[in-house]
Amino acid sequence: MKAKTWKISVFRFDPLKDTEHRFVKYTIPRSGVRTVLDALIYIRDHEDDTLAFRASCRQGRCGSCAVHCNGRYGLACEMPLKSGKNTIRPLAQLPVIRDLVVDMEPFWEKYESIKPYLVRSSKTAGRNYRNRRELEKKIDCILCGACFSACLMTGKNPAFHGPAAYVAVNRFLHDDSDAITGQRLAMVKGENGVFRCHNMFNCNEACPKNVEPAENILEIKKNID
Amino acid sequence: MKAFDIVIVGAGMAGMRAAIGAVRRDLRVAVISKVHPLRSPGLSAEEGLNAVLHDGRKASGKDPAVPALMDLHIKDARDCGYQFSDDAPLETMVQRAPGVVRELERWGCPFSLEKDGQYALRRTGAVSRPRNLHVSDKTGHAVLYTLYEQCVRLRQNKPDKLRFFEEWLVLKLLVSGNAAAGVIAMQMDSGKTEVFQAKSIIWASGGSGRVYGSTSNALTSTGLGLAVPVSAGVTLQDMEFVQFGPTQLPGSHIQITEAALAEGALLLNRKGERFLASYNDSREEMELSPRDVICRNIYREILAGRGIDASCVHLDMRTLGRRKIRAILPVTRELCRKHAGADPASQLIPVRPGQNYMIGGIHTNEKAESDINGLFAAGECANPGVHGANACEGDPLTEALVFAEIAADSASKYAVQHRNRKHGSETLFRNALEEEENKLTHMLTVKGEVRTAELRNKMQELMDRHAGVFRDGMGLVEAAKGIRELKKTLAEDLHTDGKERRANPGLTEALELKGSLEIADIIVQAALSRNESIGVHFRNDFPAPKGRRRHSLIKVRKTKIRIRYTGVKSRHKWLKEIAPGKLAEKL
Numbered sequence A: 001m002k003a004k005t006w007k008i009s010v011f012r013f014d015p016l017k018d019t020e021h022r023f024v025k026y027t028i029p030r031s032g033v034r035t036v037l038d039a040l041i042y043i044r045d046h047e048d049d050t051l052a053f054r055a056s057c058r059q060g061r062c063g064s065c066a067v068h069c070n071g072r073y074g075l076a077c078e079m080p081l082k083s084g085k086n087t088i089r090p091l092a093q094l095p096v097i098r099d100l101v102v103d104m105e106p107f108w109e110k111y112e113s114i115k116p117y118l119v120r121s122s123k124t125a126g127r128n129y130r131n132r133r134e135l136e137k138k139i140d141c142i143l144c145g146a147c148f149s150a151c152l153m154t155g156k157n158p159a160f161h162g163p164a165a166y167v168a169v170n171r172f173l174h175d176d177s178d179a180i181t182g183q184r185l186a187m188v189k190g191e192n193g194v195f196r197c198h199n200m201f202n203c204n205e206a207c208p209k210n211v212e213p214a215e216n217i218l219e220i221k222k223n224i225d
Numbered sequence B: 001m002k003a004f005d006i007v008i009v010g011a012g013m014a015g016m017r018a019a020i021g022a023v024r025r026d027l028r029v030a031v032i033s034k035v036h037p038l039r040s041p042g043l044s045a046e047e048g049l050n051a052v053l054h055d056g057r058k059a060s061g062k063d064p065a066v067p068a069l070m071d072l073h074i075k076d077a078r079d080c081g082y083q084f085s086d087d088a089p090l091e092t093m094v095q096r097a098p099g100v101v102r103e104l105e106r107w108g109c110p111f112s113l114e115k116d117g118q119y120a121l122r123r124t125g126a127v128s129r130p131r132n133l134h135v136s137d138k139t140g141h142a143v144l145y146t147l148y149e150q151c152v153r154l155r156q157n158k159p160d161k162l163r164f165f166e167e168w169l170v171l172k173l174l175v176s177g178n179a180a181a182g183v184i185a186m187q188m189d190s191g192k193t194e195v196f197q198a199k200s201i202i203w204a205s206g207g208s209g210r211v212y213g214s215t216s217n218a219l220t221s222t223g224l225g226l227a228v229p230v231s232a233g234v235t236l237q238d239m240e241f242v243q244f245g246p247t248q249l250p251g252s253h254i255q256i257t258e259a260a261l262a263e264g265a266l267l268l269n270r271k272g273e274r275f276l277a278s279y280n281d282s283r284e285e286m287e288l289s290p291r292d293v294i295c296r297n298i299y300r301e302i303l304a305g306r307g308i309d310a311s312c313v314h315l316d317m318r319t320l321g322r323r324k325i326r327a328i329l330p331v332t333r334e335l336c337r338k339h340a341g342a343d344p345a346s347q348l349i350p351v352r353p354g355q356n357y358m359i360g361g362i363h364t365n366e367k368a369e370s371d372i373n374g375l376f377a378a379g380e381c382a383n384p385g386v387h388g389a390n391a392c393e394g395d396p397l398t399e400a401l402v403f404a405e406i407a408a409d410s411a412s413k414y415a416v417q418h419r420n421r422k423h424g425s426e427t428l429f430r431n432a433l434e435e436e437e438n439k440l441t442h443m444l445t446v447k448g449e450v451r452t453a454e455l456r457n458k459m460q461e462l463m464d465r466h467a468g469v470f471r472d473g474m475g476l477v478e479a480a481k482g483i484r485e486l487k488k489t490l491a492e493d494l495h496t497d498g499k500e501r502r503a504n505p506g507l508t509e510a511l512e513l514k515g516s517l518e519i520a521d522i523i524v525q526a527a528l529s530r531n532e533s534i535g536v537h538f539r540n541d542f543p544a545p546k547g548r549r550r551h552s553l554i555k556v557r558k559t560k561i562r563i564r565y566t567g568v569k570s571r572h573k574w575l576k577e578i579a580p581g582k583l584a585e586k587l
Helices: A035-046 A105-113 A131-137 A146-150 A152-156 A162-174 A182-190 A202-206 A213-223 B013-024 B068-082 B087-106 B139-157 B224-231 B259-262 B290-303 B322-328 B330-340 B394-416 B428-446 B452-466 B471-494 B505-529 B579-584
Strands: A006-014 A022-029 A066-069 A074-075 A083-089 A096-098 B002-009 B029-033 B160-164 B169-176 B179-187 B194-203 B242-248 B266-268 B313-316 B349-358 B362-365 B376-377 B550-558 B560-567
Touching: A006 A035, A006 A202, A022 B029, A022 B322, A035 A083, A035 B394, A035 B428, A035 B452, A035 B505, A066 A146, A066 B068, A074 A202, A074 B349, A105 A162, A131 A162, A146 A162, A162 A213, A162 B179, A182 A213, A182 B290, A202 A213, B002 B013, B002 B179, B002 B394, B013 B029, B013 B139, B013 B194, B029 B169, B029 B194, B029 B259, B068 B087, B087 B394, B139 B394, B169 B194, B169 B224, B169 B505, B179 B428, B194 B394, B224 B362, B224 B505, B242 B290, B290 B313, B290 B349, B322 B330, B330 B349, B376 B394, B376 B452, B394 B505, B428 B505, B452 B471, B471 B505
Parallel strands: A006 A083, B002 B029, B002 B194, B029 B160, B194 B376
Antiparallel strands: A006 A022, A066 A074, A066 A083, B169 B179, B179 B194, B242 B349, B266 B313, B313 B349, B550 B560
């Protein structure tokens, strides 16, 4: 007979009150609960409304709810629960604000440091349509931060931009109308740039949208001579 | 206390577009949002935006000139909205839409193109010509990211002009002598409250879909954003007009974009028939009928016992073919596979209607002005009277972007004109802040029994049952009674587990619910008061339209909701054979 409940273990931590994190176990009914996010919402609604987590679109578009569950990173709204114990942790490498909510500021800071916007010049005016289909595929990153947490290099080297930032760089390298290609490459080829990536492919594994950050990084490396 | 020239509430599409507009006019801008801008619900607006483009298509001999094309856009929107649109804002939107698109393109939004480099245009439901621009089926994502990228750029170039306050919840709009003076917001992490003083305010808080249970809206679209200006005395318009989307997955209510229908997907009943053919109002246009018509006919089909699992019909995308689905509907494919467990290329997807978009909102005019001086509004939270009684797919996105730019322009002019005027006194700010503090403390100290979630579920159940696609007087009265009781329970018998202000989701949930209940109450009262059926508002007990076209204007004084009506500002005669004729026919 199929079990009627899910077993959930959630990371709880309040840095201002607790000296150490703890895992709290919940047993919740299966009916109406399919994904990790469903479980978190159920717990907040029925067990403990102080459980902090981020969520918004609940359809894998907004990137709010990235967590670590059952040995892998992903979006809580997309990860189905499994039989046995489900252990939910916050994103790694980022300071915890409360429970599953982490301070994304270091992540945004690095993303914004690579100039993630199109800069046109009079030379590049006009529409680029030669590679538009390809470009459409380059915009899929939702900046959820999963790759940033999974990457061993971001943890080791705080100056390393991280996979998501490089995906953004590669997106603008693919845009014919961008006028600062040289500047972008100069920005990422330095001491703590793309060559710090040692192709461990953790980012590809973590990415919930199949953006394949590692491939993007390889593409950037090819542009640097 | 923080002081700025312009405070923008909400950092979604309209909020960020308005911020760009205001910073370009060299004003000091603060954008307050309860989520990071890139988490805004506009991401899920997959269906694209409508605009007439001079260089959109190669001019073939048959193509009418641009002004004529614009007239067609206006006519389509007006017909789709059952002639309930006001002329001035609709014409403004259509005329400025091409500019908005070009600007997005210039900022790097990669709109889908045909092989010859012209924009790929989609013909959506209930329109005469293709004019829907899109980025495959991730338009919302592409547009929102483009706007954020430009905000980052402005912030790096002019760091003193633009500031984002992320994860701050706006609790109160401060008004002094019928002029907006600022807002009070709470930082969700720390729980501290703060006054943001402003010369003018742009409200862009988005939708309120979460007053319904069956909604495609994000969890954050609770309605608090709209309830805040309402309690400050702003007038709302047409709140009974709630747009339902026909194709949402059962259970999760994730919307399968109508772009699928526009590309040629079919709706089938249990017998595998294209049932839209058996209804008078959808016989001709079938899957490209207006959304309100499709929603009603899906429900009629289900009620007649020809639905799937008693609550759905089937969406058939198999005819599109695997390659086309991969190429132009990649997100739809992913959603179906992940959330319905079915591959749209080979399987039928069960779908049902659900809430999708709020047509009603803050009553604004073609200059995005509300009836409080210095308060401007744009996006889903506003109603400039463009969509009438039924929104045409793609127009809401265009409306949000066009009116955000207009709001930025109006708000900047207002701020410059009133640069030296004193907006609100110290005492006003201090007292208002103290009052809000007391309210928060009260909410946390009530020793009640009922959990927020229980109240929320009850409210959503009432709204789904009584204020959905089909409504009737008895049901609406019951809903109104139920909502009043829920309001009372929330005030007197609320239970929260956490007792502190700092990073307490229980507190924010309760605050949001309070806003939701206010908006739910308004929707129900407005629906109850409109004794006719028109567009998305269908009353079983008054199944025909009335003789006159009227907008409802809603104002809340203390706890009383007052509704009055004003005529639609249109020089066009109500073509009775178009709108009401169709309605009468199907009865």
